[in-house]
Amino acid sequence: MTDEPKPPPPQPAGMQFDRAETTKPAEVEAGCANCKNPLAGSYYTLQAARICVTCHNVIQQALASGSRTKRFLKAVLFGTLASILGSVIYVGVAALLKIEIGLVAIVVGLIVGVAVKKGSEGRGGWPYQALAMFFTYASIIVLYVPSAMERMVDSAKHDKIVASEKAKESGAAESTPAPAPAAEPPKRVTNPILWVLILIVVFVISCAEPFRQGPENFIGLLLIGFALYEAWKINKGIKLVFQGPFQIGTPPPEKAAGG
Numbered sequence: 048m049t050d051e052p053k054p055p056p057p058q059p060a061g062m063q064f065d066r067a068e069t070t071k072p073a074e075v076e077a078g079c080a081n082c083k084n085p086l087a088g089s090y091y092t093l094q095a096a097r098i099c100v101t102c103h104n105v106i107q108q109a110l111a112s113g114s115r116t117k118r119f120l121k122a123v124l125f126g127t128l129a130s131i132l133g134s135v136i137y138v139g140v141a142a143l144l145k146i147e148i149g150l151v152a153i154v155v156g157l158i159v160g161v162a163v164k165k166g167s168e169g170r171g172g173w174p175y176q177a178l179a180m181f182f183t184y185a186s187i188i189v190l191y192v193p194s195a196m197e198r199m200v201d202s203a204k205h206d207k208i209v210a211s212e213k214a215k216e217s218g219a220a221e222s223t224p225a226p227a228p229a230a231e232p233p234k235r236v237t238n239p240i241l242w243v244l245i246l247i248v249v250f251v252i253s254c255a256e257p258f259r260q261g262p263e264n265f266i267g268l269l270l271i272g273f274a275l276y277e278a279w280k281i282n283k284g285i286k287l288v289f290q291g292p293f294q295i296g297t298p299p300p301e302k303a304a305g306g
Contacts, residue, residue, distance in 0.1 A: 081106075091291035103289065110287070113168065122166030122175055126182040129162030133186035141190060152187050156274030159183045160281030172284035179278035184254070187271055191256035192249060 078085050080096035091103040098106075133155035140151050163179040164171065257264055257271060 086295060089292040089294050091289055092293070093287060093289055100292065103291070106287075107289075118167050118170060119174065119178075121168075122163045122178055125162040125166035126159055126178055129159045130182040130186040133158050133183070134189040137187065138189055150270065152270045152274040153277060155186050156183045156277035157281070159186060160278035163278070164282050167282070170284070171282045175282040176279045176284075179282045180275045183274050183278040184271070185250075187274060188250075188253045188256065191253045 077097060079090070079099040079102055080093070081098050081102040084099060086097060086099055088100070090097050090099055092098070093103070093106070136158075137151050137155055159182045160179045163175050163182065167175045257268055
């Protein structure tokens with residue numbers, strides 16, 4: 048009687064030998080959220096995202112480097128250049144189409160906001176937000192400068208007429224009126240300090256010009272508000288929260304507590 052071959056013993060349930068399964072921790076498979084390299088040894092968390100030790104050190108060093116004053120002056124320079132560019136775009140579109148396009152104000156807000164953020168090296172915060180809003184508004188009110196200048200000239204002419212009428216009335220009251228003085232040619236302004244003062248006065252008057260037009264300029268004020276909001280939002284400060292170091296395979300404290 049020949050012995051029949053015995054069938055192989057059944058494999059335990061759940062065991063598979065036809066493919067290999069990795070036992071790497073989830074942190075290693077995910078990798079660093081910044082450089083995408085695999086995590087090894089230990090890691091940190093930045094805004095709840097895992098980063099490697101090298102990226103943590105580089106970010107911390109970048110945050111501690113540089114000068115606040117230099118960054119602010121750089122933001123002022125970039126904001127000034129962006130404001131000039133925005134004014135050219137704003138006036139150019141208005142002159143080309145013969146109408147004022149309020150939506151261009153939002154584009155100006157984006158340009159100035161990005162420029163200030165670039166100058167601040169991405170730090171953000173209320174000083175840079177205020178700076179971006181100032182340059183955005185200064186760029187937009189260029190279109191209101193002609194109307195402000197016209198009001199200044201009209202006011203000066205009115206004051207001159209009133210003064211002339213008062214002089215005539217006082218001269219008529221006298222028995223022997225004095226001869227009228229010869230008209231003098233208008234004097235040219237050559238003092239640079241006086242020119243700076245004139246420009247400051249024109250700028251201040253122009254800042255109030257959008258509000259002087261009242262309800263008729265409601266849409267314009269609304270678009271200016273959107274432009275200022277964009278410049279403010281782009282330079283909003285972000286607080287970086289670091290935690291760690293944690294060992295590979297050990298979840299952060301908040302996850303361990305929650306699990």
